Amino acid sequence: MLPLLPHPDPDVRSAAAFVLATATGGVLGVSAALHDRLTVEDDPRVRVSVILAIAQLAREHGDEHAPAWARRLWSDTGRPPEIRIGAALAWLCLVDDPAPAELVALLTDPTTELYGDQLQQVPWIRPVDSRSGLRRCIHDMLTPDVPWNRTRSGGQQPESAITK
Template identity: 65%
Template sequence: MDDDFWAGWPERWAGTDCDVRTAVGAIPREVKDLFRYDEVPWQQFPHFYGPGEEIPGLLATLASGDAHAADRALDRLWNNLHHQGGTIAVGALAVPFLLRVAATGRPELRAQTLRLVAEIGRCQHMGDGTREGLLQVAEEPLMVEGSTMCPVDWTIQAARQAVTDDLHLLLPLLASPDPEVRSETAYVLAAAIGELSHVFSALQSKLAREDDAVVRVSLILAIAQLAREHSDEDAPRWARDLWSDPGRPPEVRIGAGLAWLCLVTDPAPDELRALLTDPGIRQYDDLLQPVPWLTWINPTGVGLRSCIDEMLTANFPETVLDDPWGGGPSS
């Protein structure tokens, strides 16, 4: 290995052709809108199984009128861009085009296309249902992709910026007649890094009107994820008000209970423990398994149960962990 080539890595690579954040940020709006794939530097970033130049063809097929071919293309995109739960740089280049396909393409593939966008823009989280991990997005700074040696967090940052740049495509999907699309849209919106007041308002407004259990929980976790990352000091009280209100639907209380546990380091109050360990809650294991945050936690279909078990047995010594909200005991 050439030591001079790696000297100063990764800082020396920032802003260069090796930085996927720069590559994604340089794609003009008209190139995205008109699907001008030939103006994107795919060759700079291979996927998990081959050269990046293969990705535009799959994107074009996904957007085509051939239902069978589009379905196969989406399967290949998932395999190439999200292998074993990991994300890879060329996936961030694909995000603007995946969003446009999701907004205008085949309705039956919309939800899974949105899910792929969301997974490209977050760290590997399969099986992590802990209070620290469920809403975690960023990757450890020096974690790298073996094929490109690009820091994984650069890919995540690039994908999240692409999501933020295209909020105008995503926000209308919260009104989709398909609840799976609404749920996956919330999952993608949770990755936004700008226009946060607009995103928060849209998610909260939708939650107030939503009647589907899976979508309700997805909206709650999306709000909590954004609040956690951006240190919204009102979020713990908001979550507690939801889970402690017996007049709320059970799935709202469950989702808010998980959100609260992720937002604070306080031990779970007896009232919350009683709610989440009530035998009646088990009927929601299957119902809420499609919630995007829960799907990958346990492949046997008990993601909710796994999260509850992990979160209620976690030990958070006050002398080690600080309150992320910068205040005293959470209310």
């Protein structure tokens, strides 16, 4: 799978990252290859796939440095939006802490919704909801006690529903 990370087709690169996230052997090598790929990747979908693959490996293998890495990415306003969004989702998967206000602001910012269609093809997001996977991921991660059907109309959640 590692040779597929630089494949010319973004769908292949994204799928390779997804499959590599389930690697049971050579985790350090796979993680290093994914980190290397992230430094050169230019496709937004693949960037998010690589970030989520790194986070999944880190969570499954107890990488204690991963939450700080994800936080550095999502809190860096100089990074491209898809990297910040992907890293914010990754951070939420890596920790049990309440979401900081800055992370909530990033994920609930109306401009984040603009990436919904583009990121719908990310293998971790697509199965969540076939039409609005990013929005549903964000909702479920920030407000796990609020049923999804209460927000399907597209209305904004009150601030109290978004904070943990």
